[in-house]
Amino acid sequence: MQATTTAVPRPRAGERIMAAINRDPRAAPHGTRNDAVLAAVLLTGAVCLALSTDEGRRPDAAGWALLVAAHVPIVWRRRHPLLVLVALVALVGPYHAMDNNHAAAGPASYVALYTLAVTGRPLRTILTGIGVLTVSVGIMLTVNTHQAVELIRISGWVIAILFAGVDVRYYRQYVASIVERAERAERTREEEARRRVAEERLRVARDLHDLLAHSITVIGVQTSVAAHVLTADPGRLDRAAVAKALDDIAETCRSARGELRTTLEVLREQDATDARGPLPGLHGLPDLAETARGAGARVELSVRADAVPPAVGAAVYRIVQEALTNSVRHAGPKPSVHVEVRAERGALRLSVTDDGTGPDPADPAGTPGFGLVGMRERARSVGGTLDAGPREGGGGGGFEVTAVLPTPAVPTGPAPTPTHLIPESDR
Structure with a gap:
């Protein structure tokens, strides 16, 4: 053919x-x-x-x-x-x-x-x-x-020829400047498109990292709990504890699958300019705390903020999610974690502290993760700052993540009554 x-x-x-x-x-x-x-x-x-x-x-x-x-x-x-x-x-x-x-x-x-x-x-x-x-x-x-x-x-003909040549020269320069501006504008559009693609890829990478790292960590801890219950005392098998651990694993898998499906649907929406769907926010923090408790952490959550911009709420949600994941993974067995979110004048302050050792800077495998980098990028995406490191004055050690996220939508008066205060003793 x-x-x-x-x-x-x-x-x-x-x-x-x-x-x-x-x-x-x-x-x-x-x-x-x-x-x-x-x-x-x-x-x-x-x-x-x-x-x-x-x-x-x-x-x-x-x-x-x-x-x-x-x-x-x-x-x-x-x-x-x-x-x-x-x-x-x-x-x-x-x-x-x-x-x-x-x-x-x-x-x-x-x-x-x-x-x-x-x-x-x-x-x-x-x-x-x-x-x-x-x-x-x-x-x-x-x-x-x-x-x-x-x-x-007849010298007028000579002058006319000279001026015609000068005029054509200026016309060519004018055309060349138009072409150059058009090429520069095209290069600017291409660079802008590449920048948008890079930003979208970075955002998707952060979302996938936050989702999968948190879910896999919780599933790993819950699986270890089930395995420990099965092997600790075979003669006195606590079937209720095993069933609860398996139910927690199944619930974590369902939640992860739902978030992953949402992320993939966003990637498939090629014609939509911003098809992210509803962003997670402060209302999702209790679920994160409950999931971390299911993985063995003792979490105390205090939220003193009402309405915040969706982008700031999503940043708080992802930062808390990654901080809890690091605490469950690195802070040792049954760490005590305190999460506090409070609104101040023109800003939202966030702190997540635990009593463990925190992320090991010298990972034995030599492969540092992207959790701290992702949290800092989350804070910068809304114009905020984030610090993470060993807790000062903690006595027994611990790790602390603090962030300040500017927002004009937070209350400017006295601090409101806590909307979520869930200490470990009330579980």
């Missing part, structure tokens, strides 16, 4: 002409070859003009040699426009001084002047034009005063 090819329509003549005008002549493809063809065409026209005059004004052998030689530098007009013009004036000057047909050398001179104007700076172009006219009039005054006056009369 042969592959079908789509024919690309050729640009129209007007489009090709505008493309040639907009393009810098020094960057045009096949420039030297095209200029060689242009020189041949100009020479052919010059020969026709020279032969069309009366025999008294036709060039002699020296005149023909100068006329032909004056067209040779046109081949390199794009690379060295000023040198080409100087060489052409040096050849055309004697040609006019010999009183040959003056019109024959005109087209090549105009092309050299236009090339200089369209590629050089305007001041240099004006000074060069004045110099060319001065030299030409001076030569013609020595040959024929009438011809010199005629040259002054």
Whole structure:
């Protein structure tokens, strides 16, 4: 089966002409070859003009040699426009001084002047034009005063060609600036798109880490409890304790599966700008505390805040979730954990402290986790700060996570009555 090819329509003549005008002549493809063809065409026209005059004004052998030689530098007009013009004036000057047909050398001179104007700076172009006219009039005054006056009369064409070249130069610069701005805007859009993709990937990575690390840690602890109950005293098997541990494992799995499904649904929503769904917030903290208690931790939760922005509530939820996961994993058996969230003027303060050893900075496996990094990123995402480290003045040690999250929506008056105060003794 042969592959079908789509024919690309050729640009129209007007489009090709505008493309040639907009393009810098020094960057045009096949420039030297095209200029060689242009020189041949100009020479052919010059020969026709020279032969069309009366025999008294036709060039002699020296005149023909100068006329032909004056067209040779046109081949390199794009690379060295000023040198080409100087060489052409040096050849055309004697040609006019010999009183040959003056019109024959005109087209090549105009092309050299236009090339200089369209590629050089305007001041240099004006000074060069004045110099060319001065030299030409001076030569013609020595040959024929009438011809010199005629040259002054038609010098308006020379000035018009120079100004046309300058105008085309400015037009090309204007087009190039538009193209450059468009390319810069496109690069900015691409960089913005890449930044958004990177931020979304980082957010998904944080969500997955917080979800899976917490759930897997709790499941691991609950599985260890069930295994311990099964092997501690086989003769006096506590079936209720085993059943409760297995029920806790099943509930943790269901919760993790639900959150994971929500995260995957967000990833599948390609057309939605922000399809995160309802974010977890302060209302989910009691469930986190209860899950940590099921893993053996003694958790005391105190929440003294009412309405907070959803983003801040989600950050608090994830920070507490990761801090409880670290306490269950690293603080030793049955750690005592105190979680406090309170609203202050213009900010929400969060602290999670335990009486264990905290995350081991020198992990035996040599693979540091991303929990502390993720918590700091969560705090920075809402303009807050987070500190984590060994607890100061804790006596028996312990680890502490503190965060300050700015929010204009927290109460500005006296601290409200605690909405959640669940000490371990009331369990």
